Structure formats: C-alpha cells, structure tokens
Amino acid sequence: MNREIITSSRTGDSCIHVKHKSGLDIYIREMSGFSSVYALFGTKYGSVNTTFKVAADKEYTEVPNGIAHFLEHKLFENEDCGVFELFAATGAQCNAYTSFDKTCYLFSCTNNYTENLRILLDFVQKPYFTKENVDKEQGIIGQEICMTNDNPEWRVFFNMLRGMYHNHPVQIDIAGTQESIAQIDADLLYKCYDTFYNLNNMTLSIAGNINADEVLAICDEMLRSCEDKGLETIFPDEPETVVQAEITEKNAVGASIFHLGFKCRPDKRNFLKKEMTASLATSYLTDASSEMYSRLLSEEIINATFGGEVFAGDGFFSVILSGESEYPHKVREAVLAEIRRISAEGIDEKVFSRIKKATYGDLVRQLCNVTAMASAMLNTHMAGFRPFDVVDIVSELTAEDILGFIRNELLPDKTVLSVIEKI
Amino acid sequence: MNYNRTELGGNIGFTSVVDEKFNSCSLRLMMIVPMGDSASDNSIAVNMITDVNSKLNSIAAMNERLSELYGASFASSVAVRGDMQVLSVTAGWLCNRFAIDGEDITGDMLELVTDCLFSPFADENGFDESIFRLSKKEILDIIDSRFNNKREYALVKAREIAFEGEAVQYGGSGTREQVEAVTPKSAYEAYWKLIETAQIEICFVSPENDDRVQEVFREKFAAVGRNSASHTFYAPSPIKSTPVLVEEEFDVRQAKMVMTFKFDTDDIDAVHLMCVIFGGSPVSKLFVNVREKLSLCYYCSCSMSEFKKSAVVDCGVEKGNIEKATAEILNQLDEIRKGNISDEELQSAFLALENSYTSFGDTHSSYISWYSDCFFRNEYISPKEYLERLFEVTKERIAAAAANVRLDSTYHMLNKEAE
Numbered sequence: 094m095n096r097e098i099i100t101s102s103r104t105g106d107s108c109i110h111v112k113h114k115s116g117l118d119i120y121i122r123e124m125s126g127f128s129s130v131y132a133l134f135g136t137k138y139g140s141v142n143t144t145f146k147v148a149a150d151k152e153y154t155e156v157p158n159g160i161a162h163f164l165e166h167k168l169f170e171n172e173d174c175g176v177f178e179l180f181a182a183t184g185a186q187c188n189a190y191t192s193f194d195k196t197c198y199l200f201s202c203t204n205n206y207t208e209n210l211r212i213l214l215d216f217v218q219k220p221y222f223t224k225e226n227v228d229k230e231q232g233i234i235g236q237e238i239c240m241t242n243d244n245p246e247w248r249v250f251f252n253m254l255r256g257m258y259h260n261h262p263v264q265i266d267i268a269g270t271q272e273s274i275a276q277i278d279a280d281l282l283y284k285c286y287d288t289f290y291n292l293n294n295m296t297l298s299i300a301g302n303i304n305a306d307e308v309l310a311i312c313d314e315m316l317r318s319c320e321d322k323g324l325e326t327i328f329p330d331e332p333e334t335v336v337q338a339e340i341t342e343k344n345a346v347g348a349s350i351f352h353l354g355f356k357c358r359p360d361k362r363n364f365l366k367k368e369m370t371a372s373l374a375t376s377y378l379t380d381a382s383s384e385m386y387s388r389l390l391s392e393e394i395i396n397a398t399f400g401g402e403v404f405a406g407d408g409f410f411s412v413i414l415s416g417e418s419e420y421p422h423k424v425r426e427a428v429l430a431e432i433r434r435i436s437a438e439g440i441d442e443k444v445f446s447r448i449k450k451a452t453y454g455d456l457v458r459q460l461c462n463v464t465a466m467a468s469a470m471l472n473t474h475m476a477g478f479r480p481f482d483v484v485d486i487v488s489e490l491t492a493e494d495i496l497g498f499i500r501n502e503l504l505p506d507k508t509v510l511s512v513i514e515k516i
Numbered sequence: 517m518n519y520n521r522t523e524l525g526g527n528i529g530f531t532s533v534v535d536e537k538f539n540s541c542s543l544r545l546m547m548i549v550p551m552g553d554s555a556s557d558n559s560i561a562v563n564m565i566t567d568v569n570s571k572l573n574s575i576a577a578m579n580e581r582l583s584e585l586y587g588a589s590f591a592s593s594v595a596v597r598g599d600m601q602v603l604s605v606t607a608g609w610l611c612n613r614f615a616i617d618g619e620d621i622t623g624d625m626l627e628l629v630t631d632c633l634f635s636p637f638a639d640e641n642g643f644d645e646s647i648f649r650l651s652k653k654e655i656l657d658i659i660d661s662r663f664n665n666k667r668e669y670a671l672v673k674a675r676e677i678a679f680e681g682e683a684v685q686y687g688g689s690g691t692r693e694q695v696e697a698v699t700p701k702s703a704y705e706a707y708w709k710l711i712e713t714a715q716i717e718i719c720f721v722s723p724e725n726d727d728r729v730q731e732v733f734r735e736k737f738a739a740v741g742r743n744s745a746s747h748t749f750y751a752p753s754p755i756k757s758t759p760v761l762v763e764e765e766f767d768v769r770q771a772k773m774v775m776t777f778k779f780d781t782d783d784i785d786a787v788h789l790m791c792v793i794f795g796g797s798p799v800s801k802l803f804v805n806v807r808e809k810l811s812l813c814y815y816c817s818c819s820m821s822e823f824k825k826s827a828v829v830d831c832g833v834e835k836g837n838i839e840k841a842t843a844e845i846l847n848q849l850d851e852i853r854k855g856n857i858s859d860e861e862l863q864s865a866f867l868a869l870e871n872s873y874t875s876f877g878d879t880h881s882s883y884i885s886w887y888s889d890c891f892f893r894n895e896y897i898s899p900k901e902y903l904e905r906l907f908e909v910t911k912e913r914i915a916a917a918a919a920n921v922r923l924d925s926t927y928h929m930l931n932k933e934a935e
Contacts, residue, residue, distance in 0.1 A: 104614075126537030129875040175808070177798035182860075184867025187798075203874040204867075229811060236814035239770035240832050245664050301878075345767040347663030381579035390575065390650060396657050417657060447583050454586030454610045461539045463878055516767060 094309070101481035103488065106460050108470060108480050109305050115316035116293035120470035120480065121308050122300040124463060130206040130301035131467040134217050135197035137296075137475050138289035140267040141328070141407060142194070145288060148323030156285060157276040158262070159234070159269015162191040164282050166230050168198070172221045179216070185209045193263055194406040195475055196289075201464070207307055210299070214315040220286045222279040231274055238268050245346045245513045253352040253413070253511035256337040260329035263409045293321040298471035301463040328408045333358065333507070341512045351421035352413050352511045353428060357502040359410040365478045367498075368405050369486050374498045375401035375412050376448045377440070378431060385431045394420045394427070412503060421512045429505050436500045440492040449487060456484050517877060518725075521887070521896065524734045526742030528716040529891060533883045534725050539614060541622060541722040542880035543629065543729065544606045546888065547714035548747055551601045551683035556655075556690040557698050557706035559594045562603040564643055564651040565707065566592045569631040575647070581628060585621050586610040590629065594688035597892050598751035598823035601688055603710065605633070608880070611723050622722075626732055633711070634736050642704035652698060659692050666772055666929060671830060674774035674927040677762050678826060679753055711737075713744050717891050721880040749892045752825035753778055753924075760925040765932045770814075771835040772929040775845065777827045779921045784822055786917035789909045790852060791820045791827055792865040794918075799864050801848040802829065812841045823892065827921065835930055846923070855915040862911060869906055873899040 094114055100107040108122040138161050146153045169176045169189065180187040185202035187209075198217050200209045241247045251266060258264040268274070299308055335356050360367045379401040380386060389395040399416035418424055459465040470480045518534040549558065572578045582588045588609035595602045609625045637644045643651075663669045672687065679685045689695060716737070720729050755778040779787055795802035795818030806816045816831035833841045851857075876882045876899045890896045 124537075126535070127878050129878045177803075181797065181799040181864040181867070184864075184871040186868070186871065201871075201875070203871050232811040233807070233814060236770065236811075236832065236834070239834075240814055243666050243768045243770050345663070346661075347659075347669075348657055348661035350664065380583075382576040382583065387574065387576045391646065393650075393653060396650075397654055398657075398661075417661060447580065450616070451583045451587030453616070454588070454614075457586075457610060457614050458540050461537065 096305075099479055099481060101484055103484045104457060104460060106481065110479070111309060113292070113312055113316060115312075115318045116291065116321060117312070117316055118296045118474055119309070119312060120296065120298040120474060121303065121305045122466050122470065123303055123305055124301050124466070127301050127463055128203045129201055129463050130203070130209075130299065130303055131199065131201045131464045132210060132213060132297070132299040133197045133199045133467050133471050134213050134297050135195050135295060135471055135475070136289050137194065137294050138196050138285070139192050139194040140265060141262040142289065142326045143262050144328070145324065145326045147288060147325070153327060154284065156281060157269065158265045158273040159267070160277055160281060160285055161196055162268045163230065163234060163274055163277050164285055165189050165191045165196050166234060167222055167226065167282060168217060168220060170221060170226055171216055171219055176212070176216045179212045180209065183208050183212070191267055193267065197471065203302070206303060207311055210308065210311050211315055214297075214311070217290070218315075218317060220283065220290075222282045224279055227277065227279050227282065234268060234274055235271055238266070238271060241266070241268065245344050245350055248342065248344065249350050249352050249415075249511050249513045252340045252342060253354045253509050256340045256509035256511060257335050257354050257356045257411060258409065259332055259336050261331045261409055262328065263406070288322075288324060291322060291324065292316060292319040294324055296471050296474050298467045298474070300467040300470070326407075331408065335507060335509050338508065339510045341514060343516050344513045346513055346515055348417040349419050349421070349512065349514050350415070350417050351424065352415045353421070353425055354509045354511070355412040355503045356507040356509070357410040357412060359405065359408055361407075364405070364476050365473070365482060366486050367410070368403055369483060370490060370494050370498045371403040371405070371410075371412055371502070373448055373452060373487070373490060374495045374503070375403060375414070376452065377445065377495055378428070378435070378499070378503075379414060380444065380448065382444070385427055389424065389427055394418060394423045421510060425508065425510050429508070432499060432503050435496070440496045442492055445492045445495060449490070452487050453484070456487065522730070524730065524737060526737050527744035527746060528718065528733070528737055528742070530730050530733065531717070531719040531887045532725070532730065533719070533721045533887070534723070535721065535877065535883075536723050538611070538721070538723040538880065540608060540610050540880070541720070542606065542608045542884065544604055544719045544884050545633070546717045547603045547710045548600050548717070549710065549714045550747065551596060551599055554706045554709070555601055555688065556694040557703045558601060558603055558710055559689040560648070560652050560655055560695065560698050561643070561703040561707035561710070562592045562594065562605065563655060564648060564703070565632045565636050566590050566605055567651060568637040568644070568647050569628070570635040570637050571631055572628070573637045573644070575650070585619070585624055586615065588621070588625055590632070596684045596688050598749040599683045600747055600749055603714075605629070622726055623728065626728060630732055630736055636704075636707065638704050642699065642701035645700055648700040648703065652695065655689055655695050656692060659689065659695065666768060667830065667832065670772035670774050670927060670929045671828065673762070673764070673929070674776050674828060674830075674925070677760060677925045677927055678776035678778075679824070682753060684824070711740055712742055715744055715747055717888065719884045719887050721883050748894070749823045751823060755780070755922055755924050759923045761928070762925070763928040763930055765930045768929065768931045770832050771838060771931055772830070773833055773838055773841065774828055774830045774927045775842070776924045776926070777829070777921050778924045779825050779827065779917065781917050781920040783913060783917050785906055786909050786913040787820060787827070787921070789865055789906065790914045790918050790921070791818045792868060793857060793861050793914065794818045794849065794852060795829055797864065797868050799861070801851065801861070802845065805848055806831070806841060806844050810840070810844060812837045812844065816841070816845070826924070838928060842926075849918060849921065852918040853915055855911055857911045857914060866907055870903055873903050
C-alpha cells in the first residue's frame with residue numbers, strides 16, 4: 094500500500110493519497126492546531142445513474158428515479174439500531190447527502206474520531222433493507238419531496254434543467270417523485286447497493302485533527318476487499334439544443350426569481366480545466382464592477398442577489414446566472430448583449446487579472462477549513478483529478494481561454510430562462 | 517491561540533484572537549442600541565456604509581477594490597439580542613504572507629473599513645441619494661423574499677405573534693412601512709448617532725498580532741467624541757395568559773407549524789439541556805418519536821432564544837397530521853417534565869454539546885460567535901468552563917426547568933388544497 098504525498102507547488106500544503114488494497118481511494122489531510130475532524134465516505138452514485146450494468150451483466154438495468162437518495166436514507170438504519178444512535182453515543186454529528194452524481198456519508202467530531210471512523214466505515218458497508226423499513230421510509234421521503242416542491246429556488250432550477258435537457262436524467266428531481274419512489278423495494282435497493290457501493294467506486298476523505306497512521310490502520314481493519322466488477326453507467330444521447338427557451342411558473346413567493354442557463358458541451362477529459370475556465374468566465378460576466386452590472390443595478394433590474402455559477406457533472410455542463418428580478422427578460426437581453434460585446438472586443442486584461450487574484454484568494458482560504466478541505470479532496474478525486482490541481486489550473490488560465498469559452502459556449506440559442514413569478 | 521480583551525475607551529470593547537494556524541483575518545464591529553424608532557434607519561445606514569465610502573463612491577469601485585485585495589469581503593448584518601438591535605459590519609481578507617505581489621492587504625483593508633465607517637459617501641442632504649435608494653431597496657427585497665423560504669417565513673410570523681407589542685416583534689430591520697419611511701437624511705443622522713452613542717464591540721481574528729488594528733479604532737473613535745451607555749441583553753418576553761393560535765393559508769404543498777414556548781426560570785443551563793434532549797439532535801425526543809416512529813414530519817426540532825427566555829419547535833407537516841403532531845410534541849415535553857429522561861438521552865446531549873463547544877476555534881466565525889456571546893452574557897469564560905457547568909446539570913434540574921416552560925403561541929401555515 095503506497096502512500097503518495099501530494100503537495101501544492103503554490104502554497105506548500107499537502108495531503109496523503111492511498112489506493113487501499115480493498116479498492117478504496119483514501120485522502121488524508123492532517124491539520125495541525127485544529128480540534129475537529131471531518132470525514133466523508135462517498136460513492137460515485139447519484140440521481141443521474143439510473144441505467145447501469147457490470148461486466149457480468151448482458152443487459153443494462155434501469156431503476157426508478159430517486160433510488161440513490163432513497164438508498165442513502167435507508168443505509169442509516171442497520172439491523173440492530175439506527176446509525177444516529179451509534180454516533181450519538183460518541184457525540185459526533187453525522188449526516189449524508191445525495192447529489193446528481195455522488196452520495197456521501199459524513200461525520201464531524203472533536204473527540205473519538207477513531208471510533209467514529211469505525212462506525213462510518215461499518216454502517217456504509219452493512220446494508221439492511223426489509224419490506225417494513227422500505228415502506229416506512231416512503232412516508233418520510235414523500236414529506237421531503239413536498240418540502241422541496243415548496244422551495245422556489247429548487248423549482249426555478251429544475252424547471253431550467255427541464256428546459257435545457259431532452260434526455261439526460263439530470264433534469265429529474267434527486268428525490269424522485271411520489272410515484273417513482275412507490276416502485277422501490279428492498280431487492281432493487283440491494284441491486285443498486287451491490288453495484289455502486291463497491292469500494293473501487295468509492296472514496297474516503299478525512300481532514301483535521303487526525304493521525305494518518307491511525308486512519309490507515311482502521312481502514313485495514315474495517316474495509317472488506319472488493320473485486321472490481323467493471324461498472325458501466327450510460328446516459329441517453331443528449332442533443333446540443335435546448336428543449337424550451339423559456340419556462341415561467343407562478344408561485345407563492347415574495348420576490349420573483351430567475352435562472353438564466355447556458356447549455357454547454359461537457360468535456361470529461363478536461364473537466365477541471367473547463368470547469369475553472371467557465372467559473373472565471375462567469376465571474377467576468379457577472380463582475381459587480383462592470384458597466385452592465387452597475388447599469389442593471391441602478392435601473393433596479395437586478396439586486397445584490399445577482400450572480401453566477403457553473404453546474405457540471407457526468408454528461409452535463411452549464412453556466413447559470415440567477416437572482417431576484419421583476420424583469421428577467423431585460424436581464425437576459427443585457428447578458429446576451431454583454432456576451433456579444435466581449436466576443437467582439439475581447440477581454441480586459443486588468444479585470445481578468447483581478448478576477449484571477451480573487452479566485453486564488455478564495456482557494457487559499459479554503460486550505461484552512463477542515464470541512465472545505467475534506468470536501469475538496471473527495472470532489473476533485475471523483476472528478477478525476479488531484480487535490481490542489483485546481484490552484485495550478487487557475488494560475489495557468491489566460492484571458493484567451495476565457496474569451497474562447499465565452500465565444501464558443503455562451504451561445505444565445507443555448508439559453509433557457511426559467512422564472513418563478515409572484516402569484 | 518492568544519486571546520485578549522481590552523477597552524478602547526468610550527464604551528468600546530476590543531477582542532483580539534491570534535491563532536497562527538489561519539491564513540486569513542476577520543474583523544467584526546458590532547454597534548448595539550435598544551430597538552426603537554430608528555431601527556429601520558440604522559439598518560439601511562449600516563447596509564449602505566459597506567457599499568461605498570467617500571473615496572470608493574460607487575458600488576462598482578468598492579467591488580473592484582475588494583476583488584483586487586484577493587477577494588476580500590465586507591458586509592453588514594442586523595440581528596436582535598433580547599430587546600437590543602445589533603448592527604454588524606464584518607470584513608475578511610487573506611493575510612499578507614500570501615500576497616503574490618507583496619501587498620499589505622491588512623493595511624489596505626483597515627483603510628477601506630475605516631473610510632467606510634468614518635467617511636461615508638454623503639453631502640449636506642445626507643447619504644448619497646442614488647446609493648441610498650439601492651440600499652433601501654435591498655432591505656425591502658430582503659423583507660419581501662422571506663416568503664420565498666417557507667420555513668423562515670413561518671418562524672418570522674411565529675416571532676411576530678409571540679413577541680406582539682414588544683420592540684423586537686418585527687425583527688432587526690422593522691416593518692416594510694418603517695423601511696419605506698426612511699430618507700437619506702434620517703438614515704445619515706441615525707448613523708452618526710450610532711457612531712457616537714452605540715455600545716461598540718470589536719473582534720479581530722488573525723494568524724499574527726497586528727497592533728495597528730486596535731490603534732486605528734482607538735484613534736478614530738476618540739476623534740468622534742463618544743457618549744455611550746452600556747446595555748443588558750436579557751429581556752424575557754411575558755407569556756400570554758392563554759396560548760394563541762394564528763393560521764394562514766397559502767398555495768403551498770406542505771404545511772408548517774411553529775410552536776413558541778416561554779420559560780420562567782433562571783436556570784438557563786437546564787433549559788439549554790432540555791432543548792437539546794427535546795429536539796436538538798437526531799436522537800432527541802422529537803426526532804425519534806415525531807419523525808422516526810410516527811412519520812409525522814420531515815423535520816421537527818427545538819431551539820432556544822436565551823435572551824428572550826423562549827424556545828421554538830418548528831416542523832414541516834401534512835395539514836391532516838397537525839393535530840397528531842401537536843399532541844405528540846406536547847406529550848414529549850410532558851415526558852421531560854415528569855423526569856422521563858434516559859441516561860442515554862442525557863449522555864448524548866452532553867456529548868453533542870461537548871462536540872459542539874470543543875470545535876470552537878477551528879473557524880474565525882466560531883471565535884467571533886463565542887466571544888460575542890460572552891459579551892452579551894457579560895460573562896467571560898472559556899467554552900471548556902461553560903461545558904463544565906453544563907455537565908453539572910441533572911435530570912432533576914431539567915425536569916424542573918421543563919415544568920416552567922409553557923406554550924405561548926402557535927403559527928400554522930396551511931396549504932389551501934388539502935383536507
């Protein structure tokens with residue numbers, strides 16, 4: 094078992110990577126002077142992974158929407174007692190989340206981290222699904238679906254995704270629907286578990302007040318070796334076009350909100366570079382010092398909530414500008430005009446350099462945050478990169494990279510405007 | 517870690533925390549006044565001074581400068597503690613040793629922050645009209661957008677009902693109508709009154725000692741000529757003679773319920789423990805019974821407002837289950853009153869609190885939050901000392917505290933369609 098020390102050439106910060114004999118990738122960052130520990134045990138299995146097979150299967154299996162999230166809920170119950178009770182006995186806080194392309198189980202604590210790590214590694218490797226406990230969970234998840242449907246931020250986002258993607262399952266709510274979760278049973282959960290919770294498809298990331306030797310000894314003790322079964326997930330073909338350029342919904346809100354999305358082409362091989370290029374291009378476009386921002390703000394078309402983000406994963410990539418506005422069409426008009434202007438006039442090097450500096454500042458600050466470091470190590474690994482690569486990539490980006498992205502990816506016929514209007 | 521608190525004169529406290537493990541600095545300055553007629557003026561004024569100053573006199577110029585300083589931040593917030601309005605400005609920046617071009621980021625940020633505080637963008641008519649208009653709109657937008665988050669809105673409505681007629685009924689910024697009435701002149705006058713009379717508490721967290729921070733505030737405030745009174749933050753809210761129920765109907769899918777309780781005991785530590793056991797963790801009575809066993813709510817938790825001597829239970833629930841959920845919540849409170857608290861429940865609460873308080877110091881915000889609470893309580897102890905005191909709380913004390921917890925009011929946000 095080789096320990097690889099990964100060091101940032103820019104900041105001198107480092108972490109340890111181990112490819113464990115069980116198949117698991119482990120990232121460890123010892124952080125001197127910190128009291129807390131944050132650990133994530135995650136699988137590359139999210140709501141979009143609805144069609145899959147392993148090498149031994151002839152056919153692909155298709156499962157109901159929302160099953161990855163359902164499975165996450167159910168793993169919190171083992172045969173003897175609930176997982177919350179086990180962590181409560183040590184004082185740790187535990188939780189889990191399912192996103193579009195991953196499911197993670199986590200704890201944070203200040204004491205007994207070795208015991209907590211044992212609990213985490215144990216319960217995630219020990220599924221216990223029965224008809225009774227699956228039926229009971231449908232009520233709780235049904236409540237969660239109701240709650241998220243009352244969240245206008247969630248609705249405006251998913252309406253935008255439905256306007257953007259014809260076939261890719263990213264358009265489907267992570268928790269599924271009342272109808273789809275009604276199709277889930279214990280056998281299906283075991284099928285998904287056996288496929289995706291193979292340690293070759295998983296990552297452990299732990300940071301804070303820890304000792305790497307202790308962590309690895311516990312991994313040796315707790316991890317059960319897994320044969321790599323050759324997991325394959327597929328997605329339906331996705332055209333480059335959008336489904337619908339505009340979706341408006343009236344809802345019980347106090348302030349109207351919008352998402353203006355640009356459908357971009359995913360690039361699995363250069364994912365991190367493309368993501369950071371898109372991120373800087375988005376910062377450039379929404380820069381609060383720009384003429385466009387100042388004008389829209391003074392005309393009260395946008396307010397301080399206006400901003401942008403990159404939303405990308407397996408088979409999907411988009412740039413989303415969002416905020417509160419009573420005039421979302423004027424926002425779209427102004428943004429498209431600004432893209433035309435930048436494409437014609439080029440990038441202002443001074444502004445670009447300032448935005449790079451601000452991004453560098455944000456990344457360096459993260460290095461002193463236990464939670465952010467553990468999350469960053471897991472996320473970069475699952476995206477196919479190494480921790481600290483992001484700092485190097487940002488340093489090497491040029492104004493030409495940003496201009497290329499804006500010209501080639503932020504195209505007017507690839508936009509979707511989703512609006513939630515006050516009733 | 518090196519902690520030091522000193523008085524700068526003029527009723528200004530300065531807390532310095534030096535912790536070498538960090539690579540950035542944070543500064544928070546709190547201005548504290550009783551909630552009153554100027555609350556909305558104060559709120560807009562403090563929001564405005566973080567947007568511009570007399571040198572950086574546009575929002576664009578301010579953002580450009582912060583971005584040049586490696587993405588530094590400077591923002592305002594308004595909160596209430598007891599019946600006090602707490603107006604804060606908070607700045608954060610990367611420490612000098614990470615500056616690629618050798619800039620003195622700390623020096624530049626101190627200049628920016630003090631320019632904002634002591635040289636706001638204004639003329640003889642008060643704050644600059646155009647920036648003021650945007651700042652006022654921002655506060656109004658924040659009030660309007662509360663309804664976007666239904667859980668937050670339910671808590672806001674519950675507070676209005678529970679604290680009806682009290683200074684903090686409408687929160688830190690006041691009502692929409694009060695905000696509408698603010699003018700550039702009234703906000704500007706209110707701002708200078710704050711600078712001259714508010715009780716001020718500053719907290720600076722950094723990886724290395726820098727005396728410039730303390731000195732610059734001592735010097736700047738000395739030039740103002742301060743006349744400030746000290747405040748106390750405990751302001752228990754009187755309990756209603758009969759519990760009040762208010763219901764509203766909206767086009768929502770899930771109903772919300774917020775129950776506000778008030779307590780008449782000085783044993784705050786016991787109430788703290790009670791709230792954790794009642795609904796403060798995933799092994800609490802509410803989580804285990806209301807959510808897990810009876811599947812009545814997706815969330816159901818309890819939190820305490822120490823200075824108002826109140827506690828709220830809030831939950832997301834189906835309309836048809838409200839009655840059952842209410843009965844079970846009150847039943848679980850009764851269990852605590854009867855002393856039906858298992859050793860495991862008490863131990864879990866102790867461990868959860870220990871976990872929470874011993875992670876103090878891992879972030880700037882945890883230091884600022886702890887030392888601010890010490891200031892509000894007027895009790896300067898370490899988290900370890902506080903924990904030792906909590907560990908002395910017994911089941912008997914918790915049951916006795918729970919006996920003094922009574923339901924004051926309930927708010928239901930109901931969905932129109934459901935039966």
